[in-house]
Amino acid sequence: MEDRKVFMNQHTNLLELEEYMYPLVDVETPNVFRNLFRYDEIPKIAFNDRIVPHHMPDEIWITDTTFRDGQQSRAPYTTEQIVTIFDYLHRLGGPKGKIRQSEFFLYSKKDRDAVYKCMERGYEFPEVTSWIRASKKDFQLVKEIGLKETGVLVSCSDYHIFYKLKMTRREAMEHYLSVIRDCLEIGVRPRCHLEDITRSDIYGFVIPFCVELMKLMEEYKIPIKVRVCDTMGYGVNFPGAVIPRSIPGIIYGLMTHAGVPSSLIEFHGHNDFYKAVNNSTTAWLYGASGVNCSLFGIGERTGNTPLEAMVFEYAQLKGTLDGMDTRVITELAEYYEKEIGYHIPSRTPFVGKNFNVTKAGIHADGMLKNEEIYNIFDTEKFLDRPALVSVSNTSGAAGIAYWINAFYKLPKERQVDKNSQLVCKVKDWVDKEYEEGRVTVLTDEELIERINTICEELHITL
Numbered sequence: 001m002e003d004r005k006v007f008m009n010q011h012t013n014l015l016e017l018e019e020y021m022y023p024l025v026d027v028e029t030p031n032v033f034r035n036l037f038r039y040d041e042i043p044k045i046a047f048n049d050r051i052v053p054h055h056m057p058d059e060i061w062i063t064d065t066t067f068r069d070g071q072q073s074r075a076p077y078t079t080e081q082i083v084t085i086f087d088y089l090h091r092l093g094g095p096k097g098k099i100r101q102s103e104f105f106l107y108s109k110k111d112r113d114a115v116y117k118c119m120e121r122g123y124e125f126p127e128v129t130s131w132i133r134a135s136k137k138d139f140q141l142v143k144e145i146g147l148k149e150t151g152v153l154v155s156c157s158d159y160h161i162f163y164k165l166k167m168t169r170r171e172a173m174e175h176y177l178s179v180i181r182d183c184l185e186i187g188v189r190p191r192c193h194l195e196d197i198t199r200s201d202i203y204g205f206v207i208p209f210c211v212e213l214m215k216l217m218e219e220y221k222i223p224i225k226v227r228v229c230d231t232m233g234y235g236v237n238f239p240g241a242v243i244p245r246s247i248p249g250i251i252y253g254l255m256t257h258a259g260v261p262s263s264l265i266e267f268h269g270h271n272d273f274y275k276a277v278n279n280s281t282t283a284w285l286y287g288a289s290g291v292n293c294s295l296f297g298i299g300e301r302t303g304n305t306p307l308e309a310m311v312f313e314y315a316q317l318k319g320t321l322d323g324m325d326t327r328v329i330t331e332l333a334e335y336y337e338k339e340i341g342y343h344i345p346s347r348t349p350f351v352g353k354n355f356n357v358t359k360a361g362i363h364a365d366g367m368l369k370n371e372e373i374y375n376i377f378d379t380e381k382f383l384d385r386p387a388l389v390s391v392s393n394t395s396g397a398a399g400i401a402y403w404i405n406a407f408y409k410l411p412k413e414r415q416v417d418k419n420s421q422l423v424c425k426v427k428d429w430v431d432k433e434y435e436e437g438r439v440t441v442l443t444d445e446e447l448i449e450r451i452n453t454i455c456e457e458l459h460i461t462l
């Protein structure tokens, strides 16, 4: 609320003017932006070359939707799994609570049990919030459980308003506002999920609606959050792109023309066009304090913004991890693989089996001389994952030497050289394998077996 007061003092006149300038445009037929979205063509990115200034808030953070959007797209987690993951998120977020909130379904008894168990942990962060059907009964439930904030769906494109809800824009807006009022009446903070914003009429619907939300916020003195949901992943971050696809343009409009302060703006991305991470970082850069993510990007269709990616985006933008414990990311990945049975694709940044494994021999030679040449950062320090090379037909002696040193974690003084007898013998065997027609990479087990045999022959130990 304080943020909003400061913001209003700075912008009051502007806001009054803009409110007058952007009334609801209650169209008779849906505006589905056919110039950008012809269903029988690939969507288009148009430019008007209007440049929006950067406006990164002093404080930025991550919120989590692993148990909401994440669970919409997979078999439900057990209560025990939810609590374990929640513990990991708490540790990952560190003492400053950089993983600020996590949202939960309240539909079934099982959902509610998970909420109670996570609340019993007594952590300040992540704060447990809910996701509900917007009805008085459900708001009452939120209140009874003791949650302070809930997500409410306020779909904002004409695709949703006209085709799904079968309403006009005015009807939808009035309906949403009355639902938000019910939520405020009960003293719960609403978080308005502006679904499908990247296909919506920003100045004809979203801005006038958010102006009304800000008025409600003033009336009830309860913060109202606005979640910018790029539901179909159409958002782009290119300078000069036109709204509704421009993420900078949307955030700018919300702040400047609807008076929503940064601390109440959150971005929720989807990865349909491989843009979820960049769009989320862009949202931070242009004024949203929060980005909403799910672990490993697990979510509807192509998924959400991977939470672990935004931890590293945070550190790159802010120059500090602010206490986030990145090694928990590796623990989480192991937990998902071993306990949940989720297979993380091997090339997935930060967590895939091969994310820091170099395969080509020429690169391995570089790694042997100095691992910084082909590793993104000290992955052993931050993720407990030392850089590795794998052994194949292109590894060469350098690659084999690197593999042995890294795999057996040999201290500097005991490391093997690419010209050592051991390495030469292993290389002869590797070359023979491929000459005989092998097409796959050698497994760790095969290498260990062969190295043990050669060590015995040479009377050496590693």
Ligand SMILES: CC(C)C(=O)C(=O)O
Pocket: 069, 153, 193, 194, 195, 196, 229, 230, 231, 232, 268, 270
């Ligand atoms: C259902 C909504 C809120 C959502 O998750 C999205 O828009 O992606």
